[in-house]
Amino acid sequence: MYTIFLLCILLISTFSLLGGKGKSDKEKRELRFWHSIGTYNKDVLNSLIENYNDHNRQVLIKGVFQGSDKDLYLKLISPETRPDIVQISVQFLPALVEKNELVDLTSSIPSKLKEDIEDKFWSSVSYRDRIYGIPFLYSVNLLFVNQHILRIAGVRRDTTPASWPEILSISEKIKDNLGDKWPLFIPMESMMHFLSFVQSYTGEPAIRDGKILINTDKSIDAMQFLRDLVFKERTMPAKLSIDEGENLFLSGNLGIIAASSSLLVYTESNLPYDMNVWYLPSSAATLPFITGSCLAILKSSPREKRESIRFIEYLTDYENAIKWHTHTGNPAIRKSVKSSLDLIVFYEDNPNHMASINEIERGLIFNPSSGYLEVSEVLGKALEAIMLKGEDPAIILNSAQKELDDLNLRF
Known part of the structure; x- marks a missing residue:
């Protein structure tokens, strides 16, 4: 009898607790x-x-x-x-x-x-x-470097190269000594990819007096350099998305990749080799985006x-x-x-x-007052024409600049 009484008390307590928890969840x-x-x-x-x-x-x-x-x-x-x-x-x-x-x-x-x-x-x-x-x-853009690939390619480098031609020289050494590895990948899918790279390459601000300038002689040279990495030098894979580039790097088949600092822990944790981080080349006249x-x-x-x-x-x-x-x-x-x-x-x-x-201490936050989506769409089309179709950067960027000017936006 006493055992039955205890069982009843236990059951009542259990149902009370379950009922209370369910009620609490519903009240949230x-x-x-x-x-x-x-x-x-x-x-x-x-x-x-x-x-x-x-x-x-x-x-x-x-x-x-x-x-x-x-x-x-x-x-x-x-x-x-x-x-x-x-x-x-x-x-x-x-x-x-x-x-x-x-x-x-x-x-x-x-x-x-x-x-x-x-x-x-x-x-x-x-x-x-x-x-x-x-x-x-x-976040800021950085260069993630597979140290293993650099070592077996005969590259001894721990510090950031001072210029993009220096990075090209390293890429060519990887290509010559490791034919089965891709040397370099610079994603070019967004407005921020473009602005960060062009500013890094040219050493000049990409935004001046509230206006985005994408068709200066140096900007055109920068995109010609990048296009040639794909279609002429063959040191950079073509038609690769950001995620595909990340996967290529993690597989150990890519030497250097430009990436957001927000990917640092994920990349470092999943790369089976030593990884180094370089800054994008810059000048005293520019601040990182x-x-x-x-x-x-x-x-x-x-x-x-x-x-x-x-x-x-x-x-x-x-x-x-x-x-x-x-x-x-x-x-x-x-x-x-x-x-x-x-x-x-x-x-x-x-x-x-x-x-x-x-x-991030010295960088400049890109925060346009308006029109980001419109500008991003214009640049997106231009980048696709240059980097995926191999079209002439001068023609494409001059045309895109006219579209941007017609928007009459200030940044």
Whole structure:
């Protein structure tokens, strides 16, 4: 009898616990978070979201990958169901503000956070002196180098080459000594790929007095040089996507690849050989371009503003800012993190991470006031004609410059 009584008590307790848990889950308000953090760093984001949900009784964050930055932006301005929180490229922020899509966060930012991030990052998420996003992930372009390929090709080089002709010389040595390996791959799919490479090659600013100049003599020479790597020198593979180039590098069949610092940890962890990092060649007249994204709140759900801000603060807090840097390669932007003992110790074992920190310190964030999508489409067509079809850079860039001039945009 006593045993039966105990069993009844146990069953009642079990059902009570299960019922309570189910009720708690149903009571949680769901916040949709759209992002463009894909294959390479999705595990970091997913683990952070899972941890937040485990420790938050009020809301359930549902992260949804929406493809590229452009794909995400186009979905945001469509009439479809939209998110509460969004990770958006800072290049698209002005257009979203002009469409009255984003919540003004100026008065919601804690003074401690405001002071811990440099002004240039706040400027990248501001429009007409109002702040519409919290600076999140920023990156720079670097050169990833397979040291094993360089060694067996007879190249002894630990420091960054001073010029692109020097890089070509290294590439030719790899080609001559290792016929089964590709020496070099410079992706050229986007506006930022173009601007970073051309500015690096020419040693001149690609944007002057608020205008993008793509058809200067030096810019044309730069694209002629790059086109010849594919169609003349045969030191760079043709018609390769960024992901295909990354896979070629990870397979040990590519010597040097230009890549975003956001791919550093993934690449270094999956390459079965020693990897070095070089800066893009530069001059005193130019600053490296920085690309970035911010976390913003959609106006469609103002009731959830407080909970949305809490989640954003969590993703960007001290501990997670360190994790984003050490687990992805995106350089830290918080002053308190950059000067922390945690990172000083980390750099001793991971010196390649210093490259992105150094570049972002002196770099310039590309944040056009408007018209990014239009300019990007013009340049995208031009790059396809030059790099995929092998057409004359002078003809293509002169034509594209006329299209850009007709847009009459200021940057």
